[in-house]
Amino acid sequence: MALDSTGSAADRRIGRGRIADQIVDDLRERILSGELPNGSRLPAERDLAERYGVSGSTVREAVRVLATVGLVSVRHGAGTFVTAESDTMIGMSIASLVRLEGIGAREVLGMLGALNRYAAQLATEEASDAEIASFRVAAEKLAVIDDSDRVLEDLRAFTRCLSEISHNALLIAVCRLLADVQVELAFAMSGGQVAEWRRVVGGLHADRLAVVEAVESRSARRAAEAVEAHSAHAARLILSSPQAKRIQVSDPGCTHLLAGLVNTRLNSTGN
Structure with missing residues (x-):
């Protein structure tokens, strides 16, 4: 029936x-x-x-x-x-949680770092040589920071790539949303200024290459350590800009900004 x-x-x-x-x-x-x-x-x-x-x-x-x-x-x-679609359902759940629990930028960045750590460990075992090579290409595209729109797309591609080569469907779905939100958060905190965007994204280039090299080595331990270092450095750079400090005066945990970014990402996915 x-x-x-x-x-x-x-x-x-x-x-x-x-x-x-x-x-x-x-x-x-x-x-x-x-x-x-x-x-x-x-x-x-x-x-x-x-x-x-x-x-x-x-x-x-x-x-x-x-x-x-x-x-x-x-x-x-x-x-x-x-x-x-998994992206939409997970996105709505995360958006609701951010608003209900007052989850802020540090918590989201920390969660993404923990998930990326696991993704990197899986990638050392599950990713093909061709997939790891594409991961390196994605990282190397970010060597020069000269156009904000292009860098935004390249950074989004790099942050997504790590979870994708882990071949874990749940990780991919969750990390895709959080990685996109991290990129948008970094851009918002830069105030849209190319020099500041260059400081944050360019300042993480060595860290990104270290993650790639660790995955290439097929060492789960090295990969986990490289991701931890990258995540900690990213959080410091994103939250230390003058614009970030101004935002944190009116929105201490960046909760309202973060909720808006999650909803914007979710709406773009649904279109």
Whole structure:
């Protein structure tokens, strides 16, 4: 008696207790199981209401919950579509946690450093020689800091690459978001000034090459140590700029800035 994306499933009437929550649970299970695949269109509101034996307003409430957690997207005039992408779901969870718990820049940078440490250790074992070579290319592109937009993209590519060559799907999904946020945070803290951007990004070039060389050596210990050194240096440089100090006066933990960056990253992913 499954509910499929065409709306041809059998009646799935449910009890009155926590009705919207039960609909959310039912649809979420079908989305996560792949029965309603990413990109598919949910049955029309009227069809869902009929099959669950509820009002249209109850269906709309359930759909709003699914949209909030990133499982569906409502396109006015077109319908509701499944958008079950790991980046979106993880991003929404992290964005909510940042705001609810008041998590600041140091905590996020520290977490990314710990995750990158593990990613580097895995990369020494799992990455192919070609993948490690591409990691070096990504690092070497950052030897010259002359154009902010280009450097922004190159830095994003480098920070993502380490997790990608770890071949750990969960690490890749979490690190992709946090790495992008770190890059945007560094740019915001630079105040958009090329000289300051050069101080931060250029100042980390030797550290990046050290990480690459450690991964090339296939030594998990060396890789972990190199990432720890890079992460600590990055945090110091990012948070020590004049712009960063000004931001921290009004936003001591940079929590509001960080929440805004996470949401901006999340919105760009969903488009």
